[in-house]
Structure formats: C-alpha cells, structure tokens
Amino acid sequence: MKNFPIAKSRRLRSTPYTDRLEKQGVSAYTVYNHMLLPVSFVSAEADYHHLKEFVQVWDVAAERQVEISGKDSAELVQLMTCRDLSNSKIGKCYYAPLIDDHANIVNDPVINKLAEDRWWLSIADSDVIFFAKGLASGNKFEVKIKEPNVNILAIQGPLSNELMAKVFGEKITKLKFFNFDYFEFRGVKHFISRSGWSKQGGFEVYVENDKSGQELYDYLFEVGKEFNVKPGCPNIIERIESALLSYGNDFDNRDNPFEANFDKYINLESDVKFLGKDRLKKIKEEGVTRKLMGVQIEHDSIDMYCEKTLFDADNNIIGYVRSATYSPTFKKVIGIAMINKPYFNTSQLFKIEINEKLYEGKVCDLPFI
C-alpha cells in the first residue's frame, strides 16, 4: 500500500507531546477525535515485540474526555449507556457502550466516576460531546458538559509496574484494575487509573497540567532506561490478538451492542432508564443476525482500508472482515469480522481476495490470545 502524507492543520490537533514523539521517531499517524494519534515508531511488528516484553510510554491524548457534571449528570450518563451504573462507585472506571434510540452504538468509552455528580467519559472516535449536549438540552437536564484539557499518557507493558513505582512510589502498584486514584509528581497531582488499550498491563495518567505532563513524559524515559522503556502507541497486532475492539473499525453506528459481543455490558433486567432499551429487548428475544468473530487467513500480509468480503465455497457472502493484520505469533493474518448468521461458528471456512489473489481462512472465537 502506497504511503500518503497527512496534511497537518489546527483541525487535526497536535498534543502536548507531539514534538517529543517526532524527535523520538514516530513513523505514522492516524486521526482520532480530531487529533493526531501515533500508530507506529519502528514498525508495528517491532513495537509489538517490545510492548510484550518491556514497557512503553504512549501519547493517547486523542482519547478525549467528555466531562459531565451537575445535579442531573448521573441520569444523563445512564441514559446514554445500556450498562447499569446504579451501583457504580467513585474511583472506578466502567467500560460502557453508548447507544442511541435505535440501540445502535454511538461510542464505547471508559466512564470514570469522579464524584456522584461528576463523570469523565474517556471516548473512542466520535463526538460524544454533541450527543450529550443534545440529550441534555432536549431533556432539560441541569448539567455542565465540556471537553476538559486532559491529555492522557499511557504506560503499558509487563514492566509498567516497576517503572510507575519508581516515579510515583510503591503505593501505585496496589491500584486495582479499572480503579483510579490521585498520585503526585513533583508537587502536581495526577489522576491515574490502572487501564489502557493493551492487554499487557499498565496505567493511564490523565494529565490536566500540560507542563507537568511534559516533565513526566521526559522523566519516564530518564528513569525508565533500566526497563528498556520506549515510545509506543496502541498496537494493531496486540489489540487484534487481544480483541480490543475499535469503534469505526470493528463496529459503528450501524451496529448494535449484541452484534459487537457486548452482552455482559447490557443490563435489561434492572429498571434503570436508557435509550434503546425496548429495542435491545426485542433484539435479544429475536437473536442477532450477525456478530463479531475472529478470522484467521492463510497469508502473510493484508492492507485494510475498507472492509473486505468473505465468501464460502458456494460464493455466498458469509461476512466482512473489518480489521486485520499479520500476526507474528500465529504466523498468519488475523482479524475481526462481522459474520452473518448462520455462518458465525468456529468451523466456518471462507475465501477472501487480497491483491487479486484468493486466500483460505476460517472463522474463530475472540480473543485470539
């Protein structure tokens, strides 16, 4: 696939760390929430091996926050998600699909509960702020909605505990998965959660003070030498192997949360009020007609710039692969695909065209690892 340069502008926002990444050799960008998000440094494969063995610092400022606060904030946040938040606790993070009136997915943020009346939705790539503003206005909710100046640094990889303990003290290693707390760096308090867009373990520092974030960035590399720290970013190989889904790639506003395998985040039994609830009950009753599955393809490369069609032996369309990459671990192409009923079972074989040649593949369960 030919490379095309990205034309920078104010509209594709840089982050407080962009200058640093570029000195460190970032090699490609994507755009995510109208912001530059690095996608590789050395190469996807080299970055992948390093991430699985050591520790990386990621500029994921593109995970923007939507802050919802005020008297009716809990009601608004609940209205947007099919996950029951009625027993949610301050200091915890909740992965929660947001859906619209038709039960189609709007986003899949991590919702951080800062107070009973203050929430940060750490969003995937769609403008949740306007959904929230529309709902708040129409429902006459007493809320304040804004995008605060938060630019996340993620510290990911098996040595992230060691690196973070060196910077913030041993206490941080006690932080539980999907919990957050505040920790100090040179006199500045930072919101830090144990979370991140990899399955290699790690933390996310929700930096509110640009200057302190830049100092922290530099310090992480300074003291991280002994752990072989490197700059990194969400890695396509690692995220597909781990089945960390990507809004816009694997699912979007034409898909419902059952199709995206979000069953465990759909609470239809409780009496909380959220958009699309009746529609979800109907879908559950009728069963889905397609759903996300893994695919394995007997080939060593694939270019994904749109979904690709999968055919069975009789040339029936069985589904569409939406994200895929070569996996050095599986020594084949692996991907995430929306598979039609009745083909969504793990024995289903298919054919796929890649660069005008046909390759064999099979449907499998997610995650791969």
Add this chain to the structure above:
Amino acid sequence: MKNFPIAKSRRLRSTPYTDRLEKQGVSAYTVYNHMLLPVSFVSAEADYHHLKEFVQVWDVAAERQVEISGKDSAELVQLMTCRDLSNSKIGKCYYAPLIDDHANIVNDPVINKLAEDRWWLSIADSDVIFFAKGLASGNKFEVKIKEPNVNILAIQGPLSNELMAKVFGEKITKLKFFNFDYFEFRGVKHFISRSGWSKQGGFEVYVENDKSGQELYDYLFEVGKEFNVKPGCPNIIERIESALLSYGNDFDNRDNPFEANFDKYINLESDVKFLGKDRLKKIKEEGVTRKLMGVQIEHDSIDMYCEKTLFDADNNIIGYVRSATYSPTFKKVIGIAMINKPYFNTSQLFKIEINEKLYEGKVCDLPFI
C-alpha cells in the same frame, strides 16, 4: 515540516473515488468526518493556479450528509441553527451555523431543503448526527435521522459551466447559486447544486449511486480534456484568500457565531425557536470580545499545526492565527486569526514567531480577494 504517512484503516473511510485519485497522483490527505479528503495533487500552489484558470473535479465525499426527515424535521433543523429557516424553499441551499445551548458553534453546514419534511445537512468536520439524535430523543420529535450514502463530486473553476453543460446539457448553466435540481447522467438522476468550497464557481453533484458516480467521474475527465480538466480538492490558498471558513481550523465549539462573523446568518428578531437564542441576544448587546480577522505576514512560508500567538510591540497578546498559507498572489503569508478586543482593527500591527524567527504582520479585513 516533516511529512508523516497516514495509516489507513476502515475507520478513516475511503470514498468511491479514492482508487481513482490515487492513480491520478493525489499527494496528501487530511481526515474529515472520519473520511479521507485529498488536500493536494501537484502542490497547493500549482493546484491553486489551475483552479483559478480552468476546471477541476473534486472528491469531497467527506462532506457527509445528515438526513433529517419526518413530521418534526423542520422544527429540529430550526432548533439547531440561528439562521431563520421559516421562509426556506424546497430546491434551495442555506449556509447555516449550528449552535448549542451556550451559543457555541457545533458545525457550519449547507442545509439543503429537499421537501418540507426532508433535509440534508451537508456538514463540516463534526458529528452533527449525534447532536441531532440527542435533541430528537430529548424533545421526543418524530423524525428519522441517518447518514445516507452520498458521496459528493464537486466541479469547480471558471470553466465548470462549460464542462457541466457538455455532460448534463445547457439547462444546467441556468441553475442559480445555492439552488439545486435533478439532472440525468446515463439514465441516473443526480441531485446537483450550484455551490462548492471555492469562490471560482461550480457545482456539487450529490452522488447517491456509487457506480454512476464513478462513471461520471471518468466521463468528466474524458470530455473535459478540451477545458484542461484536472483532479483537485479544496485548496488552502484559494479558500483563505476567499475567507471560506473551516470548522476546527478557524472556529470551533469554544467560539460563538458573532466571533466568527456570521452576523448575517443570525436572526434574533423573528420568533423562531432555536438553541442559544437568549445567549446570542446577550452577546449582541454586550458586543464580542474577539473576532475573526485577516492577517498578512511579511514572510514566504508558514507551517500551521496549531494556532500561533500574535504580539504587539509591547508584547501584549493581540490574538491567534488559526489558518495560514503563503499566497502567490499577495506574495506574503495570509491567514485567518481570532483577534482580541481592542486589537481587531485593520491598522493593528503585530509580531509572530515562525521557526524561531520574528516576522512583522498586520491585521486586515476578510476576505482578501
């Protein structure tokens, strides 16, 4: 400025014309409404000179449509904009700032009125669909909201009349500015407006049938040879000279429409109901504290990846330039800047740092041409 490749994925949608552009030599992309938008072919300057003399075909599929239809559609569309649409007519296009409850700008679409109960909002780079869905849900409007499969081809430049007449017949040259009608190409009807993101004259074909659009694309180049037709795209030099504003670059959700000079699209006297109306009345009464102005800088190049600060002789901040480019016509850098009161007058001089050197500039009126 170093070039960085864009990492393609399904999330950064290709268009039905992407393969064609890449064969024709597109040289850089931006991302707009989660879609690839070309930004140059030969170079911004070469494309600019060609656009001003001949005719170009543009893939502006990234100008996505939000279709709002149904009984309450007119009420919802009006609720989102400060422009009075109560006398709007079918077959006409309305440039209209969308604003939220706080009178901050959400988008600046062209609103096409297809029927009394069917509208296409041809949007700039933000997810208006979720704003509309939120408002519709909260207000219990009877509407249908969707993103139809429309992929616009723009035909722009002084010879666009001649080229379009050859394809669609003489009748199309009678179409008035910001009107639309339906015209046939090989048996397929196309919605065509006299509009476009340049001031060089032209048309936009709202292609609903991918295959017909691709055939039209090829045919435009076939019959356009005599007019020296070339592939093109919204051109930064032409658009800044003409002061065609860009959401995300020149203004965003932290700015109000008075600050963006949208005074003539703000109707506070009529009794139509729209969001932020009281707030706008207050802003009008108090006057704005900053507004968009032109700037001219005595230099021959500028890299814009975030806004740059402008200082007066006493080092007071007078404002921030948000978009800028070298203009071969003015033989200097020209730009669009948010200038603070009391500096927003055309005699104001300033200093700006570009690549660690200081340059002189002055504030001026918009547009430049």
